Amino acid sequence: MPRDLRALPKANLHLHLTGSMRPSTAAELAANYGLPALPAVPIEPGVVHGWDAFQARYDTARAAVRSAEDIARVVREAVEQDAADGVGWTELQVDPTSYAGWLGSPEAVVEALLDAARGLPAGVVLAASWGADPEHAERIAALAVKYAPDGVLGFGLSNDERRGRVGDFVQAFRLVADAGLARVPHAGFYEGAWHVRECVELLGATRIGHGLTALQDPSVVALLAERQVPLEVCPTSYPPFGVAPALTAVPALLAGGVPVALATDDPLLFGTGMVGQYEIVRQACSDADLATIAATSVRSSRAPASLRRLMLEGIQGWLGG
Structure with a gap:
């Protein structure tokens, strides 16, 4: 009988x-504010x-x-959903300026997020x-540094x-590097392996x-392996965009010595939680590989x-059980 992926930390x-x-929360909040429902984007194989x-x-x-109450609800439910899939630590990425118009300032957004996460894993x-x-970007990086003592873990680039x-x-990432924070840019989704290399070499x-296009250049794979820079791979995020599939990429990355951590990216959009991501990769990887991936996610986190x-x-118990 296959090992239970929900029991894998x-x-x-x-x-x-x-x-x-x-989805139910998104629909409820939209209705509360008289906003339109989410437009449908069917997720179908080959589309x-x-x-x-x-x-x-x-x-x-x-x-x-x-509102701060909305943020608190979203954070709480995200952690609850992750916990149901065996996730013991969740890192939520947010551009605080996206919500500043409603809460009054980026600082108010950051403080609402930190209040919501307090006491949660x-x-x-x-x-x-x-x-x-x-x-x-430098202003947001400076916010990350300012609120690091209160629980901000790092700074990234998304979209x-x-x-x-x-x-x-470079300057934005220098600010957070000097403060010892995690530097987590999105890279190598559409752009080639060169983009992953520049994010490692220029941004630290x-x-x-993501970063799957690193596989286009063996020297970039070697760089990631040498520096042990993990890739946050989100399997359900790639087929709808026609980019590199995780099912073949993950075994190749592991074989090249690149640390891999699976993640969910946007479950609201792609409809799959953490266990679903592991189930996809299980089609091409052994349970020992999955345990390695889970251990990478834990070691690469900023959890206590x-x-x-x-x-x-x-994780050792799951693999040995």
């Missing part, structure tokens, strides 16, 4: 706040959509998160968009990486969101050391 390192919402279709859906959902990563100007140049964000990335130890012991 794991961390979710790549989860966006709006995209973490339950490829453009980025704009999913971005429009994300923007519609985000417009329904308008979860942390907050702030992010700017690849389409933002460098000064905007479509084709919208910005890696070199423009400690993890990469005591929790990391407990989860790693649980």
